[in-house]
Amino acid sequence: MLTGMVWYSHSLYYIYLNKSKSLYFWIIMPIDPDFPKNHQAIGKHKNADGQNYHYVWGPGRLSDAAENEEAIAAYTARGEELVPIGVHGTMVAVDWDSCYADGSCIEVCPVKLYEWAKTNNDVSAVQMANITSPGNGSTDKEGRIDYTDKSDPIRERDCIWCMACVAVCPPQAIKVDQSNLEYHQRADQTFREDKSY
Numbered sequence: 001m002l003t004g005m006v007w008y009s010h011s012l013y014y015i016y017l018n019k020s021k022s023l024y025f026w027i028i029m030p031i032d033p034d035f036p037k038n039h040q041a042i043g044k045h046k047n048a049d050g051q052n053y054h055y056v057w058g059p060g061r062l063s064d065a066a067e068n069e070e071a072i073a074a075y076t077a078r079g080e081e082l083v084p085i086g087v088h089g090t091m092v093a094v095d096w097d098s099c100y101a102d103g104s105c106i107e108v109c110p111v112k113l114y115e116w117a118k119t120n121n122d123v124s125a126v127q128m129a130n131i132t133s134p135g136n137g138s139t140d141k142e143g144r145i146d147y148t149d150k151s152d153p154i155r156e157r158d159c160i161w162c163m164a165c166v167a168v169c170p171p172q173a174i175k176v177d178q179s180n181l182e183y184h185q186r187a188d189q190t191f192r193e194d195k196s197y
């Protein structure tokens with residue numbers, strides 16, 4: 001049986017066998033509408049400016065990126081395994097398992113909040129869960145390293161809640177919700193019940 005590729009697909013689900021011969025079954029879907037409920041912080045992605053950082057949430061699950069032809073070809077070319085990654089960001093949350101490097105969010109964001117992740121650190125997406133990025137990556141729609149790249153909400157705190165990125169994302173990988181600040185602060189151990197922060 002071939003590995004590292006979609007082994008069987010249907011309009012609603014896919015079966016994938018990775019190089020470790022682990023079989024994944026998943027249903028195609030956008031970012032979890034209930035995010036970040038049922039997720040846990042699995043990493044902290046920092047910006048080298050010392051001010052910006054965002055949490056990474058798991059568990060991930062194989063989704064749209066694992067059935068996108070350009071993404072599959074790019075993963076194969078790099079020798080990077082298609083495995084669950086998770087969600088980067090909390091108030092501006094990008095499901096990296098759904099993101100297949102379209103770049104429309106990067107193009108429309110009026111505050112240039114997003115950067116292509118691998119133009120900062122050319123490592124696997126999984127390794128991005130706990131890393132410090134220079135914060136001078138590409139903010140051009142076509143600036144991706146390749147189709148394994150991901151849109152990184154590297155300046156999450158700059159969001160002005162316009163929802164433009166949510167509207168244009170083809171796989172609906174983005175959830176923007178200011179009220180998720182509580183989850184960010186709980187992960188940060190800065191949350192206070194009286195909300196007088």
Ligand code: SF4
Pocket residue numbers: 092108109110111112113158159160161162163164165166176
């Ligand atoms: S909601 Fe608007 S400001 Fe916030 S990340 Fe999306 S496009 Fe940028």
